[in-house]
Amino acid sequence: LCKASCPLKYLSVLVYTTLRHVGLNWQQCDDILRPMGSLLSETSQKHTEAFLFGDFKDFTSEHRGGKHTSAFFDDFPEIETEAKVYTLTRCSDKAANFSINDLARFIDEKYYETTGTTKPKDSELIRSEASVRLDLRRWGATFRENGARPYWEGHERADVVKSRETFINYFLDNKQSYYTVNDNENLPGWIKPEKKPGRILI
Known part of the structure; x- marks a missing residue:
């Protein structure tokens, strides 16, 4: 009943402070908190300090971050769609020569094409390779060895x-x-x- 009607953080702080008040150490508290599915001692201690010495509003807020600014594909959804199609097309090829850099360059070209601007000389890609790799994972891509390559590929000694x-x-x-x-x-x-x-x- 308590778990259904009260946030886990509040319950964990209540139980943790009670256990510490009766003289149990962190390890003993963890042994009791873990089977209950509560937050463990280290996290409960941080929340307890925020409750006792901090702002109550700070204690009750979740601080889970969230989206504070629009992402690249929020501003250019058509580029995201084209990038997904490009990825599917390239991954369907028998030759295993598709790389993250190819997709990053494709997005870069589409960005300047969409905005009607020219890319400054020696400027970096509009989306870094690390960002593009995360985009692929967000789109559900998995990275596996390509077993459908042509037989003679790689046998050209x-x-x-x-x-x-x-x-x-x-x-x-x-x-x-x-x-x-x-x-x-x-x-x-x-x-x-x-x-x-x-x-x-x-």
């Missing part, structure tokens, strides 16, 4: 490329020894090898 070219050139040079498929879309069929014996690659 010189020796790998040379080996692949040698492998393909062998078949191109000896294609008369293999069965191939004709280019007729209406009536596809086998082209028999010119050399004997013929080979089928499976």
Whole structure:
């Protein structure tokens, strides 16, 4: 009943001050407060000091901060929408080359495009990379490894490329020894090898 009708801070201060009055130390108070779901000793002590020595209005206020000024996307909601679409488009690509910097630069370009101003030389991005990373998290983005990248991406060492070219050139040079498929879309069929014996690659 008390929890339903009275703020947790008030109850915690009441119980904490009572426990301290009867001579219990902080650890003993924590052992009693924790199972009750109350604020622990350190926090209760701060609120008690505010109640006893501070302003009552200060004690009763929550001091949870809140929004005191408008955020960037409050002033430019269309840029936020475009940034979300841009992010979805880039994340849908198979190549894993989308970065926070790309999105920060996109927002920067859209800002100057929307405001009709030109970016001063050597000025920083309108939204820092750290802010853009927080925006992505706020939009529900998660960061995972891209498993849908093209097979050959990342396998472009010189020796790998040379080996692949040698492998393909062998078949191109000896294609008369293999069965191939004709280019007729209406009536596809086998082209028999010119050399004997013929080979089928499976």
